[in-house]
Amino acid sequence: MATIKDIAQAAGVSLATVSRVINDGPKVGNDTRKRVKKIMEEMGYRPNANARALVTKRSASLGVVIAELHDPFFAMLAHGVESVTRKNNVQILLSAGSIEKETELRAIETLLEHRVEAMVVHSKALDDKTLIEFSKQVPGFVLINRYIPEIANRCVWLDNVTGGRLMAEYAINQGHQHVAVISSQYRIDDPNQRLEGVRTAIKNANLVLPESMIEYATPDQEGGELAMQNLLATGAKFTAVLAYNDAMASGAMTMLQDHGIAVPEQVSVMGYDDVLLAKYCRPKLTTLRYPVEMMASKAAELALKYASGKQPEEGLTFKYTPTIIKRDSVVRV
Amino acid sequence: MATIKDIAQAAGVSLATVSRVINDGPKVGNDTRKRVKKIMEEMGYRPNANARALVTKRSASLGVVIAELHDPFFAMLAHGVESVTRKNNVQILLSAGSIEKETELRAIETLLEHRVEAMVVHSKALDDKTLIEFSKQVPGFVLINRYIPEIANRCVWLDNVTGGRLMAEYAINQGHQHVAVISSQYRIDDPNQRLEGVRTAIKNANLVLPESMIEYATPDQEGGELAMQNLLATGAKFTAVLAYNDAMASGAMTMLQDHGIAVPEQVSVMGYDDVLLAKYCRPKLTTLRYPVEMMASKAAELALKYASGKQPEEGLTFKYTPTIIKRDSVVRV
DNA sequence: AGATTAAGGGTATACGTTTTCAATAATGTG
DNA sequence: CACATTATTGAAAACGTATACCCTTAATCT
Numbered sequence: 001m002a003t004i005k006d007i008a009q010a011a012g013v014s015l016a017t018v019s020r021v022i023n024d025g026p027k028v029g030n031d032t033r034k035r036v037k038k039i040m041e042e043m044g045y046r047p048n049a050n051a052r053a054l055v056t057k058r059s060a061s062l063g064v065v066i067a068e069l070h071d072p073f074f075a076m077l078a079h080g081v082e083s084v085t086r087k088n089n090v091q092i093l094l095s096a097g098s099i100e101k102e103t104e105l106r107a108i109e110t111l112l113e114h115r116v117e118a119m120v121v122h123s124k125a126l127d128d129k130t131l132i133e134f135s136k137q138v139p140g141f142v143l144i145n146r147y148i149p150e151i152a153n154r155c156v157w158l159d160n161v162t163g164g165r166l167m168a169e170y171a172i173n174q175g176h177q178h179v180a181v182i183s184s185q186y187r188i189d190d191p192n193q194r195l196e197g198v199r200t201a202i203k204n205a206n207l208v209l210p211e212s213m214i215e216y217a218t219p220d221q222e223g224g225e226l227a228m229q230n231l232l233a234t235g236a237k238f239t240a241v242l243a244y245n246d247a248m249a250s251g252a253m254t255m256l257q258d259h260g261i262a263v264p265e266q267v268s269v270m271g272y273d274d275v276l277l278a279k280y281c282r283p284k285l286t287t288l289r290y291p292v293e294m295m296a297s298k299a300a301e302l303a304l305k306y307a308s309g310k311q312p313e314e315g316l317t318f319k320y321t322p323t324i325i326k327r328d329s330v331v332r333v
Numbered sequence: 334m335a336t337i338k339d340i341a342q343a344a345g346v347s348l349a350t351v352s353r354v355i356n357d358g359p360k361v362g363n364d365t366r367k368r369v370k371k372i373m374e375e376m377g378y379r380p381n382a383n384a385r386a387l388v389t390k391r392s393a394s395l396g397v398v399i400a401e402l403h404d405p406f407f408a409m410l411a412h413g414v415e416s417v418t419r420k421n422n423v424q425i426l427l428s429a430g431s432i433e434k435e436t437e438l439r440a441i442e443t444l445l446e447h448r449v450e451a452m453v454v455h456s457k458a459l460d461d462k463t464l465i466e467f468s469k470q471v472p473g474f475v476l477i478n479r480y481i482p483e484i485a486n487r488c489v490w491l492d493n494v495t496g497g498r499l500m501a502e503y504a505i506n507q508g509h510q511h512v513a514v515i516s517s518q519y520r521i522d523d524p525n526q527r528l529e530g531v532r533t534a535i536k537n538a539n540l541v542l543p544e545s546m547i548e549y550a551t552p553d554q555e556g557g558e559l560a561m562q563n564l565l566a567t568g569a570k571f572t573a574v575l576a577y578n579d580a581m582a583s584g585a586m587t588m589l590q591d592h593g594i595a596v597p598e599q600v601s602v603m604g605y606d607d608v609l610l611a612k613y614c615r616p617k618l619t620t621l622r623y624p625v626e627m628m629a630s631k632a633a634e635l636a637l638k639y640a641s642g643k644q645p646e647e648g649l650t651f652k653y654t655p656t657i658i659k660r661d662s663v664v665r666v
Numbered sequence: 667a668g669a670t671t672a673a674g675g676g677t678a679t680a681c682g683t684t685t686t687c688a689a690t691a692a693t694g695t696g
Numbered sequence: 697c698a699c700a701t702t703a704t705t706g707a708a709a710a711c712g713t714a715t716a717c718c719c720t721t722a723a724t725c726t
Binding site for chain 4: 057
């Protein structure tokens with residue numbers, strides 16, 4: 001592969017001149033510029049990004065750490081990031097961390113070895129201290145779907161407590177007095193916060209949520225089915241089910257229908273996240289919209305901004321609040 | 334950030350020795366090795382991947398070109414690749430090409446600038462010649478979901494013609510004499526090949542497929558709805574619908590149900606790809622399994638293998654054949 | 667005892683860029 | 697025409713790492 005040196009030789013100029021042409025530098029004559037460009041074209045020259053990153057100490061790439069790509073939620077996240085990196089001619093370096101401490105750590109470290117100065121990180125397994133430490137090493141370090149007070153201005157997150165509250169309030173306003181909850185068995189922040197919001201709303205309405213009306217399972221369709229099966233087995237009475245996410249909601253609906261219980265006529269179901277599947281399943285899911293894609297774009301922009309030297313403002317954070325998307329899985333009683 | 338030089342100084346050894354320690358090189362005593370390692374740990378040393386790539390001419394990363402991340406199909410593809418790169422300690426460089434010539438080209442070129450020697454490429458917009466040219470420049474160049482005879486040993490692809498045939502044969506074997514087809518309006522290879530297979534099967538069964546029974550639309554749920562609407566509007570009679578993919582099938586089902594037509598009792602529907610949604614929608618979709626994830630892993634392994642110097646065998650190619658997944662959207666008539 | 671070898675470690679160069687500084691040529695000014 | 701600018705170019709150093717080659721020293725062999 002042709003290097004800058006080859007071009008210089010072929011054009012009869014110095015390395016410096018060629019470099020200036022490549023970077024549209026100012027101090028080069030019009031005729032030489034044209035000549036060099038022509039030769040670059042002919043020889044199929046391609047700048048070496050590694051050499052460039054080495055000397056400039058800037059990598060023109062952004063690191064992304066997510067859990068699992070085949071989860072639609074993360075696919076949307078990645079897409080949100082990609083749309084802004086493409087605009088800015090920045091390359092994406094992708095690492096999956098699968099919500100495991102070891103893996104998340106290695107993912108970030110690999111990115112660090114590549115000297116990316118911008119990073120969008122989705123981490124649930126690492127503790128606050130570790131992440132704060134990383135944020136000191138990487139100017140454009142941004143967390144998504146997580147809030148850490150000490151680095152609030154690097155956090156793009158969803159207000160899950162409010163989300164949970166909105167969800168429950170909506171069900172209650174639709175006349176539901178007996179609600180069941182299907183939560184995730186992984187005790188990371190998100191399910192806890194959503195549950196907390198739900199509890200608050202129920203308390204405010206002077207209703208009760210017995211522990212027996214809460215089922216925990218894996219946050220996917222199978223988990224939703226299983227949780228609903230357990231709920232039905234206990235013989236508990238409820239007219240609405242609030243699920244941790246859309247996949248669980250979908251599973252719950254399937255199980256209800258399999259038991260001859262009509263959704264939403266006999267039992268209403270609510271999801272959370274508004275991923276693709278919410279529109280595809282039947283009945284269409286009433287859910288809470290988590291604007292991941294928008295948030296991911298925001299995070300990427302932020303990361304790029306901070307990376308380019310702009311200092312994060314103090315006392316600022318990027319909080320989003322989910323909104324109810326009314327479809328067909330909830331009905332007034 | 335500490336460099337090899339700093340470590341050498343702190344440890345009172347030469348650069349070469351430190352480098353040897355880092356790479357588990359042979360010519361260094363046990364005690365020095367330990368001492369250097371300890372100092373590296375203390376100073377938080379991290380090798381600079383760019384410098385390393387520059388001097389070794391190897392990048393320890395694999396480039397991936399796909400269309401759009403938020404399409405579940407590509408999310409699964411990316412996931413398949415990721416699972417093998419993680420095992421091999423290789424980083425993913427991701428570029429989206431959105432099935433546009435310009436964008437796909439830029440995506441590959443950016444990857445080339447990073448000097449990745451392994452690449453898994455999903456390209457539909459670039460012509461054979463261009464891709465063959467690239468394959469000469471990148472030792473580990475592998476195409477996924479595309480077949481080019483000249484570089485057959487670098488192609489991991491699905492036999493779409495056979496897939497289309499299997500699909501139609503299944504419907505016919507279930508007694509369906511009048512089938513409609515919903516295809517993609519984008520005239521890239523895939524829909525054409527699938528359609529070709531369908532046509533063959535119908536001809537073999539001495540049935541006919543009038544052009545009026547084929548509708549073209551965007552390959553998503555909306556497209557499926559629209560296509561079905563058009564089909565219904567013409568008043569055509571059919572008992573089975575073969576869709577280009579699962580999303581279109583799902584849209585078609587929705588529209589049928591909205592018109593009070595029961596699926597599968599009155600009309601059977603078949604999808605293609607077997608993405609997540611096929612299991613989530615109601616009735617569950619009978620579809621053709623496209624083992625993307627497995628194929629993507631294969632492609633990644635191949636790319637890494639070729640990149641490490643192993644020559645591609647002549648006269649070899651990696652063809653996969655889809656299989657029918659029987660669920661609930663097709664019924665015997 | 668001298669020669670040979672092996673182990674451990676150091677020196678220096680290369681990888682492909684960018685960028686600072688100095689040098690030259692071209693242009694303008696009085 | 698002499699001088700001061702300005703525009704264009706070149707030489708060289710630096711970025712952080714790997715490695716081929718050379719130099720010690722001590723151990724082994726004849």
